[in-house]
Amino acid sequence: MxxxxxxxxxxxxxxxxxxxxxxxxxxxxxxxxxxxxxxxxxxxxxxxxxxxxxxxxxxxxxxxxxxxxxxxxxxxxxxxxxxxxxxxxxxxxxxxxxxxxxxxxxxxxxxxxxxxxxxxxxxxxxxxxxxxxxxxxxxxxxxxSFSWKQNNFRSITLLGAGSGITPLYQLATGILRDDNDTTKIKLVYGNKTPMDIPLKSELDQLKKKFPDRFDVEYFVSKDAEKVPNARPGQIDAAYLQKEIPGPQDDTCVFVSGPPPFVDSVCGGKRGPFFQGNLTGHLKDLGYSKSQVYKF
Missing domain, CATH: 2.40.30.10 (Translation factors)
Structure with a gap:
């Protein structure tokens, strides 16, 4: 924010x-x-x-x-x-x-x-x-900032970096606490080093507790080998094209993180309270503005 x-x-x-x-x-x-x-x-x-x-x-x-x-x-x-x-x-x-x-x-x-x-x-x-x-x-x-409706999507993807994890974490935990919400969640979370990953233990516990509803994948720019199963580098278009659901009516992508990250993934917000135009990787992959939400 x-x-x-x-x-x-x-x-x-x-x-x-x-x-x-x-x-x-x-x-x-x-x-x-x-x-x-x-x-x-x-x-x-x-x-x-x-x-x-x-x-x-x-x-x-x-x-x-x-x-x-x-x-x-x-x-x-x-x-x-x-x-x-x-x-x-x-x-x-x-x-x-x-x-x-x-x-x-x-x-x-x-x-x-x-x-x-x-x-x-x-x-x-x-x-x-x-x-x-x-x-x-x-x-x-x-x-x-977003009106969540139970089971409005079959699945959602959360793309985050750094301290941008907070709205994504709140959304994920809120959905998972609702036994009647069957939405599947995939979090893709990027950080600079293994020591820079806040809420990691909580995220790993969510994956263990809700294996059929929640998945998390980490990207680490430096020393990625120190994080089990983490990918080195940054979240890029090639990964998104291969690993997350494509632009469909029953899915949505939520993005949160520092401005350079948001700019590259979906384009920056137009001021703090306006979504702005959709650009970046998600635009290139065929997503529409209605299928992407920027926290």
């Missing part, structure tokens, strides 16, 4: 702009929290401040942050393929907004977890990954 830096007065404008881009918003008036706080998140216009419970290292430059939801919460209020917006005030008075996709079970009413990569020049990510338990961060949401 794209880093957004806006002055405080632009925050609500940015949230409202999401609806222009065709992204479904949870209307705050219709989802107001009850006296005991039945829903944690109530739309982009209703901020909620959450305390950090724990922060742990995932890889050398990613951290897992767990925040506690308010007492009395009965549901997160989030749907599959949704994200929330953090609105921290960085020391010095700089207000920023940053979208984050939860990796925790969206049905858990007690906590919410994020995987955050510390970017070299990312002052928001550095702020977030240096928080201490007890520190509080305001969030807004949820915002549904």
């Amino acid at each position: 794209v880093l957004l830096t806006l002055p405080p007065t632009s925050l609500l404008i940015a949230a409202g702009a999401l609806s222009v881009g065709g992204i479904a918003l949870y209307k705050s008036r219709s989802n107001c929290m009850g006296p005991m706080g039945s829903r944690a998140f109530n739309g982009p216009f209703r901020p909620i401040e959450l305390p950090l419970v724990s922060i742990t290292e995932e890889t050398h430059d990613t951290r897992r942050l767990v925040f506690s939801l308010p007492p009395g919460t009965k549901s997160t209020g989030l749907s599959l393929a949704s994200f929330v917006i953090a609105t921290p005030t960085i020391p010095g008075g700089k207000r920023s907004i940053r979208p984050y996709t939860p990796i925790s079970d969206l049905s858990d009413p007690t906590k919410i977890e994020f995987l955050i990569k510390e970017m070299p020049n990312g002052y928001v990510s550095k702020y977030m990954t240096n928080l201490k338990p007890g520190d509080k961060v305001p969030f807004r949401g949820g915002i549904s």
Whole structure:
């Protein structure tokens, strides 16, 4: 997802702009929290401040942050393929907004977890990954970036790189938790080195637990031989043409990752909230814009 830096007065404008881009918003008036706080998140216009419970290292430059939801919460209020917006005030008075996709079970009413990569020049990510338990961060949401429908596809392909794994992981785990959803999932996940693969143990466990519903294949640019069955190099057109379902009505490809990766696979998004034109490998392989979704 794209880093957004806006002055405080632009925050609500940015949230409202999401609806222009065709992204479904949870209307705050219709989802107001009850006296005991039945829903944690109530739309982009209703901020909620959450305390950090724990922060742990995932890889050398990613951290897992767990925040506690308010007492009395009965549901997160989030749907599959949704994200929330953090609105921290960085020391010095700089207000920023940053979208984050939860990796925790969206049905858990007690906590919410994020995987955050510390970017070299990312002052928001550095702020977030240096928080201490007890520190509080305001969030807004949820915002549904894709309306998932049970068994709408026979199979889906998830193409990811680096920290772009978060929306793909959320989508995959949400589908797999639903015993009535028979959608088959293949994740193709690229990283620089074996030490740069976040959520690898969880992904391997999903493959072991759901062998008929979930498959994952890793691409590693350096030292691929250290990852069992990983392919060396990067995800390319030749692999996609041979190993994933072709452009059919009963399948869809979801793409998430750094801009260079997304550009090569399917073309970049036109701003943070617009899909943009379909180009790249998937266009060359005959996919249509309706068969590809960019997180």
